[in-house]
Amino acid sequence: MILHIDMDYFFAQIEERENPRFRGKPVIVGADPKGGKGRGVVSTANYEARKYGIHSAMPISKAYELCPDAIFLPVNGELYSKVSENIMEIVRKVSLVTEQVSLDEAYVDISFRESWEQAKALGEKLKKEIYEKEKLTSTVGIGPNKMIAKIACEKAKPNGLMVVTPEEAEKFLEPLDIEEIPGIGPKTAAAIRKFLHQEKATVKDLKKIKKVDLKNLFGVVGETIYERARGIDESPVRTEEIIKSIGKEHTFEQDTRDPETLLSIFNAIIEELSQIVRARHLQFWTITVVCRFKGFETHTKSKTLKEPTNEERILKKEALILFLRFIVKNPKPIRLVGLRVDVVEKIR
Ligand code: TTP
Numbered sequence: 001m002i003l004h005i006d007m008d009y010f011f012a013q014i015e016e017r018e019n020p021r022f023r024g025k026p027v028i029v030g031a032d033p034k035g036g037k038g039r040g041v042v043s044t045a046n047y048e049a050r051k052y053g054i055h056s057a058m059p060i061s062k063a064y065e066l067c068p069d070a071i072f073l074p075v076n077g078e079l080y081s082k083v084s085e086n087i088m089e090i091v092r093k094v095s096l097v098t099e100q101v102s103l104d105e106a107y108v109d110i111s112f113r114e115s116w117e118q119a120k121a122l123g124e125k126l127k128k129e130i131y132e133k134e135k136l137t138s139t140v141g142i143g144p145n146k147m148i149a150k151i152a153c154e155k156a157k158p159n160g161l162m163v164v165t166p167e168e169a170e171k172f173l174e175p176l177d178i179e180e181i182p183g184i185g186p187k188t189a190a191a192i193r194k195f196l197h198q199e200k201a202t203v204k205d206l207k208k209i210k211k212v213d214l215k216n217l218f219g220v221v222g223e224t225i226y227e228r229a230r231g232i233d234e235s236p237v238r239t240e241e242i243i244k245s246i247g248k249e250h251t252f253e254q255d256t257r258d259p260e261t262l263l264s265i266f267n268a269i270i271e272e273l274s275q276i277v278r279a280r281h282l283q284f285w286t287i288t289v290v291c292r293f294k295g296f297e298t299h300t301k302s303k304t305l306k307e308p309t310n311e312e313r314i315l316k317k318e319a320l321i322l323f324l325r326f327i328v329k330n331p332k333p334i335r336l337v338g339l340r341v342d343v344v345e346k347i348r
C-alpha cells in the first residue's frame, strides 16, 4: 500500500496564504514578466491562472500575454523550503518509510494498514493535519504501488483523495492516455502511436502490443512499459534521500553571442555546482550542458567520465568543451545556458 502526497499549486498557494487578498485572483510565481519582455519561465500558477492556459515551465512572456492582469510574484525559495520542511516532518510521522521526490511531493509506504478503508482514513488524517498546521491544501493518491498512487493523486487534484485498490488498478489505467503513464514521454508515446497506426492511444490500446514488440521498439524499457500498462510497478519507496543530479541554469536578459557574457555566466555556474558537490560530499560522473538558442530551441550534450570525481578543474574543462561544441556548431544567439551533473555519494 503506497500513499503519494502532492501539495496543490505549491509556490502559489503559499503566496496566497501569506497574502489573503490574492485569493480568487490569478497568481503566477516565476521570473519577472517585465511588461511582456521578461525572459524566464513560470514556476507555477494557481488554478485561477491555469484557466487562462498558464502552466509551469511556460515562458513568462507568454503567461503575460495570456493574462497581463495576473499577480506576478518572484520565487521566494527560502520560504517555500521552510514550508516544505514542515510538511515533510508531518508526512514522516505517518511512516519513516518515506521518499521525498521534490519540495512538495512524497511517497509513503503504508503497508502496515490492514485495509484500504484504513489507508483512506490515514490519507484523510494526513491532509487534515497539514491543513491545520500549515493552512495549505494537498492531494493524496493511494494504490498498490508508486505508479498507481501517483496517477490517482493526479486525478484527484486539487484538494482531493483517491484510493485505487489492486482489483481496480487495471480498469483504472485502461482509459488513460499512454502519456499519463510515468516513463512514457512524448517520443515514446509517438513511437507507440505509430506502431498502432493510431493518432491517439490509451493504455487499453497499448496492452494490445505484444511484449516482444515492445522490447524490439524500446529495449529493456519496453518490458517496463509492458508491465506498467498492466498496473505492475515493483519499485520500492526509497527511504534515504538519494541525490541523483544537481543543476543550475541562467536565462540571459537578451539572446547573446558575446563571449565575455557567455563565459562569465557559464564559469559562475560551474563554480556554484562544484561548491555544492563538495559541500555535500558528492562526486560527479556525468556532465550535461544545456543550451537554449533563440526561438526556444533547446539542446543538451553530455559526457560521462571514466570515474567519478569532485575536482572543479575537471568539471571546468569538460563542461567548457561541451559548451564550445554548441557555440561552434550553432551560430544562433543563445538564450539560456545550464549545467547538470549526475552525482554519486563520495566513498568516505
Ligand atoms: P508541482 O507539484 O508539479 O506543481 P504545483 O504544486 O504547483 O501544482 P499541482 O501539484 O497542484 O499541479 O510542482 C511543485 C512546485 O515546484 C511548484 O509549485 C513550483 C515548482 N516547479 C517549478 O518551479 N518548475 C516546474 O516546471 C514545475 C513543474 C514545478
Ligand code: MG
Residues within 6 Å of the ligand: 006, 007, 008, 009, 010, 104
Ligand atoms: Mg504540487
